[in-house]
Ligand code: HEM
Ligand code: HEM
Ligand code: SF4
């Protein structure tokens with residue numbers, strides 16, 4: 001096995017561990033922290049089913065953002081949807097399941113062009129961050145670097161797909177053996193520069209995910225202003241720490 | 248036009264988002280609460296020596312108690328969607344008045360002490376140590392937030408800056424830095440029973456005077472009862488209704504409705520305040536104390552129903568929090584929601600045909616309606632979402648012939664704050680109050696110019712006081728703001744005077 005292969009194997013194990021443990025701890029923190037008062041932003045749904053629908057509209061259509069600013073919505077929504085499509089296409093490096101492979105293979109030829117949509121969305125968001133004075137004011141270096149990171153991942157991926165191909169069969173074999181812990185038949189990772197950069201940056205993304213603003217992905221589901229039912233008069237809502245104040 | 252030692256923003260026909268000008272409001276702070284008042288709320292009298300460590304601990308404590316705080320401090324992606332949504336930013340250009348700018352004052356400290364990235368790479372993620380300057384900024388800018396929640400409507404994760412500013416104020420109180428206006432009022436409400444510090448005899452006297460006014464007005468013996476045992480309804484209303492203008496006309500309106508419907512009611516001298524300023528300082532314990540006074544009064548007077556008068560944040564506390572803080576209210580009549588808003592109460596009577604309006608009596612007015620923040624974005628009326636917009640408008644349309652709404656982006660869930668909510672309704676914050684009123688003033692001016700609107704009705708004591716004070720700065724009349732129940736009361740058919 002080449003040095004590169006061993007190094008990347010170690011890196012991906014570490015990154016996966018940090019991602020999974022970090023996210024699990026964060027989610028469990030959100031889960032355990034009580035919401036002592038009813039604070040849905042009204043008008044809010046009066047049933048649990050209505051709340052599920054509201055959350056669905058937020059996550060799938062970015063409803064509130066749409067009401068807010070059309071340009072940010074456009075770039076942001078295009079970026080996220082393209083991202084999810086691209087990640088879906090990536091399933092083919094990780095699974096042998098025939099049913100999934102069939103769907104992925106079917107949509108692949110079309111979905112691969114969504115890399116460009118993702119890049120355009122990111123550029124639009126960055127443009128807004130650079131040129132709108134209010135958004136520039138609130139940006140820390142990390143906000144710019146996050147966009148740079150995603151752009152570089154997107155561009156290096158697209159270069160591999162469209163310009164300097166790599167041996168995707170070998171990439172898949174590498175990740176499959178990582179996933180199944182079968183090191184004896186682990187192949188060498190191709191050392192084409194774009195795929196090396198791509199994978200390196202993906203590992204960085206995985207590592208920073210649970211310690212950065214990317215926590216917005218789990219966060220949105222825990223937002224009390226969005227996930228609470230508007231029924232305070234009908235049902236008494238009380239947190240454990242608040243119950244202790246009752247005599 | 249009222250005199251001012253600051254520049255009054257100009258009303259534009261097409262409202263604009265101003266460019267960022269850092270520091271324009273850095274000088275604006277409310278007076279600090281005196282030690283005696285701080286201590287009576289169980290806060291240190293003045294800024295403690297180890298304020299730094301205590302503040303960081305207090306932050307940790309709140310992070311464990313409020314999911315909102317924990318999730319919101321983590322989740323903001325700095326997308327900027329909220330940056331042009333706050334009336335204080337629109338009126339002042341100060342970027343620390345952009346909702347995310349305001350949140351970041353707390354978030355950068357949170358990151359420094361409670362996150363990995365902020366501990367080891369502070370510059371990268373904009374994390375800073377808690378210094379005296381930062382604390383000073385907190386005191387300045389968390390007292391330029393009216394906790395109106397407009398930002399939370401537009402944030403993709405519903406991040407509610409009100410939650411952050413309540414937490415910040417609680418942290419500051421914990422280290423001995425409270426605002427005079429809020430904390431002194433809370434003490435009065437907890438000891439005397441209302442924000443004005445009006446003792447029972449004075450209250451009874453004032454209400455007696457009101458009954459005389461009502462008699463002069465209508466020729467009828469319309470009562471404004473207080474401490475009547477066994478009445479059907481306990482009305483809890485903001486104490487401003489007892490003698491501020493135009494609030495008092497609203498109170499007379501409620502009295503007329505009760506009279507016309509023949510429903511027995513009473514005020515309580517022990518719980519003579521619907522407002523609950525403890526919400527503004529984020530203090531659960533104090534908010535609970537105030538809510539419990541109302542439960543106690545209802546039990547002692549043996550009433551069957553609880554009705555709340557015209558007040559925005561009070562309705563939020565009543566509707567959203569009373570059941571949690573002082574419930575369950577299972578001793579009241581289960582056929583009515585607990586509590587009920589006076590607008591729901593009147594609306595129900597009108598729908599049932601128990602009261603009638605003569606619209607023509609309001610023909611001298613062209614009305615519009617100001618949706619109060621806490622009613623619009625933090626509560627409901629009726630049993631369907633959005634009833635808080637429909638019911639008051641139904642009543643206005645039923646009681647006058649000329650009603651027009653202000654532009655859609657300034658009403659309903661997008662309503663602009665009056666500029667004086669959230670515990671800012673004090674003279675030491677006049678500049679931010681006037682500037683923060685700009686977006687509402689522009690919307691009102693629009694319907695004045697286009698539709699000849701003469702009056703704006705409101706259902707919030709703070710809004711009414713704020714507008715009465717601020718309208719003249721923008722060249723409008725202080726009497727153009729009126730109580731919704733004044734309009735209702737004026738149109739109400741009361742039967743023939745017994746003279
Ligand atoms: C439940 C899943 C997710 C939801 C609902 C969601 C939603 C959003 C929304 C509404 C925004 C603000 C608008 C915008 O700037 O695009 C945003 C921003 C962002 N999201 Fe997500 N997101 C999700 C998952 C992710 C994931 C998995 C990533 C990255 C791998 C990501 C990366 C970002 C970044 C970098 C920004 C900031 C863009 C900027 O700088 O302007 N999101 N997200
Ligand atoms: C361990 C995880 C990943 C692996 C093994 C991986 C591998 C690859 C490979 C081999 C290609 C080239 C495909 C081809 O030549 O047809 C590619 C393309 C691409 N990758 Fe990744 N990638 C990973 C994660 C990611 C992530 C997290 C993102 C986005 C944030 C991303 C974005 C892209 C894009 C935009 C392309 C080009 C479009 C496409 O082929 O679908 N990749 N990736
Ligand atoms: S709650 Fe209202 S006043 Fe406070 S930041 Fe948000 S929009 Fe501004």
Ligand code: SF4
Nearest residue numbers: 323324326327329402
């Ligand atoms: S809209 Fe929400 S996520 Fe976007 S900058 Fe404002 S607070 Fe942050």
